[in-house]
Amino acid sequence: MTTQMKVFAFDFTGPAHLSAGLWRHRRDRSEQYTNLRAWVEYAKMLEDACFDGMFFADNDGYHEKYRGSVEGALRDAAQLPANDPAYLVPALAAATKHLGFGITTSTAYTPPYAVARKFATLDHLTDGRIGWNVVTSYSDSAARNLGNGTQLAHDARYERAEEFIDVTLKLWEGSWDDDAVVRDTETGTYADPARVHEVQHRGEHFTVDGIFVCEPSTQRTPVIFQAGGSPKGVALAAKTAEAVFMNSMSKPGLKKQVDTLRAKAAELGRDPHHIAVLQMVTVISAPTDEEAWRKYQEYVGLVSYDGAMARYSGWTGLDMAQFDPDRPLEDVKTNAGQTMVDVFTKLDPGKKWTPRDIAREIGIGGTSPVIVGSPKTVADELVSWMDETGIDGFNIAHAAKFADLEDFAQYVVPELQARGVMRTSYEGTTLRENLFGAGQQRLAADHPGTAHRRSLVSQAQ
Amino acid sequence: MTTQMKVFAFDFTGPAHLSAGLWRHRRDRSEQYTNLRAWVEYAKMLEDACFDGMFFADNDGYHEKYRGSVEGALRDAAQLPANDPAYLVPALAAATKHLGFGITTSTAYTPPYAVARKFATLDHLTDGRIGWNVVTSYSDSAARNLGNGTQLAHDARYERAEEFIDVTLKLWEGSWDDDAVVRDTETGTYADPARVHEVQHRGEHFTVDGIFVCEPSTQRTPVIFQAGGSPKGVALAAKTAEAVFMNSMSKPGLKKQVDTLRAKAAELGRDPHHIAVLQMVTVISAPTDEEAWRKYQEYVGLVSYDGAMARYSGWTGLDMAQFDPDRPLEDVKTNAGQTMVDVFTKLDPGKKWTPRDIAREIGIGGTSPVIVGSPKTVADELVSWMDETGIDGFNIAHAAKFADLEDFAQYVVPELQARGVMRTSYEGTTLRENLFGAGQQRLAADHPGTAHRRSLVSQAQ
Numbered sequence: 001m002t003t004q005m006k007v008f009a010f011d012f013t014g015p016a017h018l019s020a021g022l023w024r025h026r027r028d029r030s031e032q033y034t035n036l037r038a039w040v041e042y043a044k045m046l047e048d049a050c051f052d053g054m055f056f057a058d059n060d061g062y063h064e065k066y067r068g069s070v071e072g073a074l075r076d077a078a079q080l081p082a083n084d085p086a087y088l089v090p091a092l093a094a095a096t097k098h099l100g101f102g103i104t105t106s107t108a109y110t111p112p113y114a115v116a117r118k119f120a121t122l123d124h125l126t127d128g129r130i131g132w133n134v135v136t137s138y139s140d141s142a143a144r145n146l147g148n149g150t151q152l153a154h155d156a157r158y159e160r161a162e163e164f165i166d167v168t169l170k171l172w173e174g175s176w177d178d179d180a181v182v183r184d185t186e187t188g189t190y191a192d193p194a195r196v197h198e199v200q201h202r203g204e205h206f207t208v209d210g211i212f213v214c215e216p217s218t219q220r221t222p223v224i225f226q227a228g229g230s231p232k233g234v235a236l237a238a239k240t241a242e243a244v245f246m247n248s249m250s251k252p253g254l255k256k257q258v259d260t261l262r263a264k265a266a267e268l269g270r271d272p273h274h275i276a277v278l279q280m281v282t283v284i285s286a287p288t289d290e291e292a293w294r295k296y297q298e299y300v301g302l303v304s305y306d307g308a309m310a311r312y313s314g315w316t317g318l319d320m321a322q323f324d325p326d327r328p329l330e331d332v333k334t335n336a337g338q339t340m341v342d343v344f345t346k347l348d349p350g351k352k353w354t355p356r357d358i359a360r361e362i363g364i365g366g367t368s369p370v371i372v373g374s375p376k377t378v379a380d381e382l383v384s385w386m387d388e389t390g391i392d393g394f395n396i397a398h399a400a401k402f403a404d405l406e407d408f409a410q411y412v413v414p415e416l417q418a419r420g421v422m423r424t425s426y427e428g429t430t431l432r433e434n435l436f437g438a439g440q441q442r443l444a445a446d447h448p449g450t451a452h453r454r455s456l457v458s459q460a461q
Numbered sequence: 462m463t464t465q466m467k468v469f470a471f472d473f474t475g476p477a478h479l480s481a482g483l484w485r486h487r488r489d490r491s492e493q494y495t496n497l498r499a500w501v502e503y504a505k506m507l508e509d510a511c512f513d514g515m516f517f518a519d520n521d522g523y524h525e526k527y528r529g530s531v532e533g534a535l536r537d538a539a540q541l542p543a544n545d546p547a548y549l550v551p552a553l554a555a556a557t558k559h560l561g562f563g564i565t566t567s568t569a570y571t572p573p574y575a576v577a578r579k580f581a582t583l584d585h586l587t588d589g590r591i592g593w594n595v596v597t598s599y600s601d602s603a604a605r606n607l608g609n610g611t612q613l614a615h616d617a618r619y620e621r622a623e624e625f626i627d628v629t630l631k632l633w634e635g636s637w638d639d640d641a642v643v644r645d646t647e648t649g650t651y652a653d654p655a656r657v658h659e660v661q662h663r664g665e666h667f668t669v670d671g672i673f674v675c676e677p678s679t680q681r682t683p684v685i686f687q688a689g690g691s692p693k694g695v696a697l698a699a700k701t702a703e704a705v706f707m708n709s710m711s712k713p714g715l716k717k718q719v720d721t722l723r724a725k726a727a728e729l730g731r732d733p734h735h736i737a738v739l740q741m742v743t744v745i746s747a748p749t750d751e752e753a754w755r756k757y758q759e760y761v762g763l764v765s766y767d768g769a770m771a772r773y774s775g776w777t778g779l780d781m782a783q784f785d786p787d788r789p790l791e792d793v794k795t796n797a798g799q800t801m802v803d804v805f806t807k808l809d810p811g812k813k814w815t816p817r818d819i820a821r822e823i824g825i826g827g828t829s830p831v832i833v834g835s836p837k838t839v840a841d842e843l844v845s846w847m848d849e850t851g852i853d854g855f856n857i858a859h860a861a862k863f864a865d866l867e868d869f870a871q872y873v874v875p876e877l878q879a880r881g882v883m884r885t886s887y888e889g890t891t892l893r894e895n896l897f898g899a900g901q902q903r904l905a906a907d908h909p910g911t912a913h914r915r916s917l918v919s920q921a922q
Contacts (some may be wrong), residue, residue, distance in 0.1 A: 013582070015651060024646040031644065034585035034678070036555050060575075062674055070654070070672060077651035083582040083678040090548050094497050109572055111607040114521075121474070121544040124495035125552070144669045147571040157650040183492065185485040188765055190476060190538035193531070210606045211531060213523055215542040217495070287838070304649055 005386060005421045006276055006393025006435060007413075008055040008102065009046050014082040017057065018313060018366030019282075019399045020359070021304030023077055028400040034083065035174025036062035036091050042402055046099055049409035050423045052434040053131070054092070054102030055245070055278075055395050056085035056224075058105050060146055063314030066306070067321045070141075071337065073314070076307025093126040100431030102225050102243075106385040107160060108137035109146040112167040113208055119222040120172065120214035128218025128430035128441055131243065133225035136161045146236050158232035164391060165224070165240050170199040173443070174452030175212035186207070191215065195344045196422050197454060221443050229257070240448060243276040245395055246365055254279055255389040262390070270446045276392040276435045279385060282365025283396055284372045284404060295363075296372045299399045303363030309355065312362060320355055328352030365397040375415035383411075383421060392427045392435075420426040426452035466847060466882045467737055467854025467896060468874075469516040469563065470507050470866050475543040478518065479827030480743075480860045481772060481820070482765025484538055489861040495544065497552050504553035504560055510870035511884045513895040514561030514592070515705070516739075516856050517546035517684075519605055521567050522600025524775030526781075527767070528782045531602075534775070537768025547579065554587040561590045561892030563686050563704075568621060569598035573628040574669055580683040581633065581675035589679025589891035589902055592704065594686035596684040597622045600775070604708055615701055619693035624664045624702050626685070631660040634904070635913030636673035652676065658915060678909040682904050684892050690718070699725035701909060704737040704896060706856055708828055715740055715849040723851070731907045737896045738854040740846060743826025744857055745833045745865060746872040757833045760860045764824030770816065773823060789813030826858040833855070836876035843873075844882060853896075 015030035023030040024264040032038035046054060062080040063073040072381035073080045089101045103122070105115055115132075123130045136157035137143075143151040147363045152160060180195035201208045226241040228234065237244050238261055247252035264274030284299065286292035309320045323329060329352075351357070364370050371381045382394065416422035436444070443449045476491035477484045484491040493499035494896070507515060523541040524534040534541045550562045564583070566576055584591045598604075598619035605614040613621060641656035656844040662669045674850045687702040689695065698705050699722055709715035723733030745760065748755035784790060790813075806851075812818070825831050832842045843855065859865035877883035904910045 019479045019530075020655075021643075021649060023651060024649060040555055062672070064671075070657075074652040074654045074672075075650050075656055080674060081652070082674050084578050085584055087547065087551050087579065087582045087586060091551040092551040094501055094555060109575060111570055113606045116568060117545050118548065119549045124544055125497045127546060141671050145574045145669050146672075149668060183484075188482060188485060189536050190484060191535040191542070193535045196531075196535055207610060209607050210525075210602050211523070211535075213541060213543050234843075253598065264858065307649075 004423055005382065005416060006052045006278060008053050008278060008393070008395045009051055010055050010057065010280060010395045010397045012057045012079065012082065012089055013085040014077065014079060016077040016401070017079060018311070018362075018368070018397055019299075019303075020076055020078065020307030020363040021302045022299060022364070022399045023401070025200065025299065025400050027094030027403040030077070031403045032402070036088070039088055040091055040095045040400070042405075043099055044098050045406060045409060047096045048294060049413045050417070050425065051099060051409075052393070053102055053129070053431055055102040055133070056088075057136075058082070058085055058104035058106075059139060059142070060109060060137050061142030063310050064141055065319050066310040066313035066318060068319060072306045076304050076310060077308040078307050078314075086096075086122065089122060089130070090125050093129060095237070098129070098426040098429065098434070100223070100434050101126065102131035102133050102223070102431075104133040104135055106135050106137040106142075107164040108157070109141065112164045112206055113171065115164075116168040116171040117214055119168075120212070120217050123217035123219050123222055124214070128217065128432070131223035133245065133430050134161060134165060134229065135227065137209065139268070146284060147305065150456055155232050158228070158230075158236055160205050161203050162236055162239075165236075167199075167201050167203070167206050167208050168200055169221060169449035170210070170452045171212040172216075173449045174454060175199055176216050177454050178216065181215050207448055219430055219432055219441055221449050223435065224439050234261055234264060237261060237275070238270070239268055241275055242432070242447070243278060245278050245280065246391070247280045249367060249369060251385060251388045254385070254391065258390045271444070274444045274446060278393050278395045279381070279389070279391050280365075280368040280395045280397055281385070282368045282370045282399060282404075283378055283408050284370065284399065285375065285378050287374060287411060289374045292373045292377075296370070299364055301358065303360060304326045305356065305359045308359035308363045310379075311366070312358060316320055323355050325356045325359075326354050328354050364399050368397050375411045378412045379415045379419060382416070382418070465884060466843065467739060468883060469514050469739060469856045470512055471516050471518065471741060471856045471858045473518045473543065474546040474549055475538065475540060475542065476512050477538040477862070478540060479772070479823075479829070479858055480760075481537055481768030481824040482762075482763045483537065483760060483825070483860045484680070484862070486760065486763055486861050488864040490796065490863045491538070493863070496547070499863070500549055501552055501556045503866075504557050506867060506870060508557045508560040510874045511878070511886065512560060512870075513854070514563055514590070514595070514892055515587060515688060516563040516714070517549075517564035517565055519543070519546050519567075519596075520600060520603070521570060522603030524771050525602055526780050527771040527774035529780060532698065533767045533771030535758050537765050537771060539768050539771040539775075547583065550583060551586050554590060557803070559590070559887040559895070561684070561895050562587065563592035563594050563684070563892075565594040565596055565600040567596050568625040569618070571772060573625045573667055574632065576625075577629040577632040577673065578675055580629075581678050584678035584683055585675070591680065591894070592686050592892050593683035594688065594706065595622060595626060597824060615691065619689070619697055620689075621666050623697055623700075624666050626697075628660070628662050628667050628669050628684060630910035631662055631671040631913045632669070633677075634910050635915060636660055638678050638915050639677065642676050658792045679892055680891055680902055681863065682910050684896065685859050695722055698722060698736070698770070699731070700729055700737055703735050703904075704739060704743065706739050709739045709851070710828060710830060712846060712849045715846070715852065719851045726899070732905070735897070735905045735907060738849070738851070739856045740852050741826075741829040741856045741858055742843070742846070743829045743831045743860060743865070744839055744869050745831065746836065746839050746868045748835060748872060750834045750838055753834045753838075757831070760825055761821065766817065766820045769820035769824045772827070773819060784816050786817045786820075787815050789815050798900065825860050829858050836872045839873045840880060841874045842857070843877070844880070848870065849916060
């Protein structure tokens with residue numbers, strides 16, 4: 001059996017996401033980012049093309065490392081301004097039936113009880129089409145605007161995130177029994193109090209001792225996405241993620257990451273294929289290779305150096321303005337330890353990367369590989385990424401907002417479907433079924449969240 | 462000129478709101494509370510009837526005072542379960558063009574920066590149809606599940622709320638100039654950094670020193686709703702509210718509240734009519750008085766004593782199970798000081814109120830007046846509330862979910878429109894214009910939020 005390729009459209013509810021300067025392209029429709037009807041049409045187009053879902057990035061803060069100021073980010077709309085993606089999703093859900101929605105939400109500044117209620121509400125309203133991309137926040141600006149001014153250190157953020165997820169799993173899985181809502185008009189019983197339980201969580205970061213305020217939704221727990229590449233991040237993903245979003249620039253590098261994650265999941269007693277791995281790619285497609293490359297060259301001509309550096313400085317915590325744009329970088333360490341410069345060097349060990357090289361590389365789709373070509377070329381490349389790395393599919397970024405994914409749906413999807421590697425219809429109704437097959441609406445039995453289910457708790461007592 | 466009556470549909474994103482036991486009525490459609498399409502149809506119906514908007518209650522916690530347990534609330538779905546209303550609104554906005562949406566959000570457990578972003582996003586997506594009902598949270602259960610376990614005292618909560626609102630006003634009004642977004646493709650300038658300002662708020666409860674992450678939305682600041690009846694609550698409303706939701710059981714009591722609020726607003730230099738006052742009422746209507754009263758009697762027959770007491774104990778902080786249901790109450794003081802028993806006694810001074818009387822009274826529409834009758838009877842009564850108290854309109858609660866407001870739209874609205882007291886079309890596109898007339902998309906010049914506008918700040922410097 002051919003592995004079915006999972007395909008998500010990666011987006012951001014601001015005028016510009018990863019690509020620098022591309023909001024100026026005539027095909028880009030960034031000016032529609034606040035337009036509900038434009039997003040609705042876009043979601044319907046993705047569902048017609050049988051996408052598994054949309055995946056929304058988010059960030060509590062903004063980039064302000066480049067030249068020590070937010071100016072570069074403002075000028076290129078480098079992930080700024082940024083609306084909150086969660087409020088867009090219900091309108092998209094009302095216009096679609098199968099498309100799933102992964103929403104990035106941080107564990108840093110909102111109580112886990114509120115986050116649990118957010119996702120339960122969304123899962124109810126979408127009939128089970130919601131995923132939560134768990135992030136821990138990395139921006140100093142977020143700490144200054146939403147917190148007490150200082151961030152937890154990287155590993156401490158992940159420890160907090162682990163407990164945060166644990167609290168939400170207790171609320172989603174452990175508070176209301178499946179049969180708690182009886183709606184018995186004779187006895188006047190909407191919910192049977194004997195089947196609704198206090199979660200009584202007392203941890204290092206959180207105390208939550210009451211019942212959950214929402215009754216169980218279709219999936220109960222939203223599909224848990226994660227993206228962390230650090231050792232702590234991989235450990236947490238191996239334990240609790242159902243889908244992991246990776247962003248490797250090379251197939252060998254990606255294969256290593258996938259193998260490590262699956263091995264760790266297996267060590268923890270989980271089926272390693274109960275984690276769907278999605279690699280970020282940017283696809284520039286057209287009817288022919290020639291037309292696609294022409295489009296790509298047009299895009300590259302619009303890349304903004306400052307816009308790319310505003311992003312890159314924000315991601316790495318390193319002010320790139322201190323370096324000569326045309327002088328090769330050496331021995332540069334970023335705040336995050338493993339440097340992105342290292343990554344570039346690994347990608348092409350013989351090359352001496354300058355800031356300008358990096359800007360050109362990340363200006364289109366950030367650090368994702370960029371695949372350019374005809375339907376056949378793109379399909380060949382996507383299939384080879386799957387075959388050579390063991391991933392389950394892709395999270396597809398864009399250069400021109402809305403336009404590149406419309407091209408993908410028009411040109412590449414029919415080719416993938418003709419080859420039998422991408423679905424031609426939906427087999428279930430929930431996001432979890434899109435990822436793991438019909439009938440898999442709830443957490444798999446080997447996920448730690450199921451330990452909080454009351455039926456299992458009772459058996460253990 | 463006849464004052465135009467403002468009309469909102471009051472609702473709650475759970476199976477049951479104020480009315481106790483009524484989810485069991487055959488016309489009630491509480492089972493649709495998670496059904497996005499049912500809510501969309503409902504919103505379209507309200508817009509066809511020219512409602513100003515929908516007003517969503519919310520509560521971070523749940524009722525657990527009655528018999529010292531959440532059991533009574535669970536059994537009658539007494540404001541529990543409860544989804545988060547904010548995620549419903551975008552879907553309703555996508556299907557409508559004029560209907561506004563007031564959303565209750567507390568200042569207790571989420572940072573003001575996140576709340577500002579929430580409402581800016583919603584205001585963008587709805588093209589300016591959003592209001593924020595500011596509440597401070599009153600539930601111990603919320604403090605235990607979302608906070609550190611203990612609540613601030615009542616007045617301290619209002620002090621925190623005042624600073625919270627101030628921070629959000631600075632973000633909405635003071636960070637981005639109206640002309641900050643230039644989208645200049647020639648110079649590659651999306652936003653001009655010189656026109657985006659840090660808010661630099663350093664207060665007792667919050668420090669927020671960065672720029673806002675959202676560009677200005679249609680209304681910039683959502684319409685600010687408040688509902689507090691305490692002295693601190695009235696003072697805050699007089700200073701910052703644009704709409705106040707009142708809930709008086711008698712016309713003389715309401716008139717006194719309205720006069721007090723408007724006098725305080727005038728003392729603060731605001732036009733007292735820049736605050737729209739909406740009184741909560743429950744309306745049971747039918748083609749004739751007789752049919753309406755038959756419907757009402759049917760409803761009263763379904764009122765749940767325990768469901769009413771679960772709510773009443775939660776609202777007052779007083780466990781009503783300690784009293785004999787049939788023995789008149791005397792000298793009962795609630796946690797909140799001014800007692801609801803006092804209110805009942807004022808309503809009918811000759812009467813000795815028993816818990817069972819109270820349950821019957823609040824079982825339909827909580828403590829709101831209940832108006833029962835034909836279109837003519839209801840219209841007469843609504844007009845007399847307006848004429849005798851100086852309010853601007855109503856927030857209409859229901860006994861049977863969806864059904865009673867459908868009746869109101871079908872029976873009462875045409876009568877009000879025929880009398881020229883309710884609109885027959887919308888004069889503007891935003892919620893603020895629904896309340897204050899075409900062209901009033903932004904805060905009025907006498908609202909304290911305008912002091913944060915950079916143009917004014919510059920003039921003052």
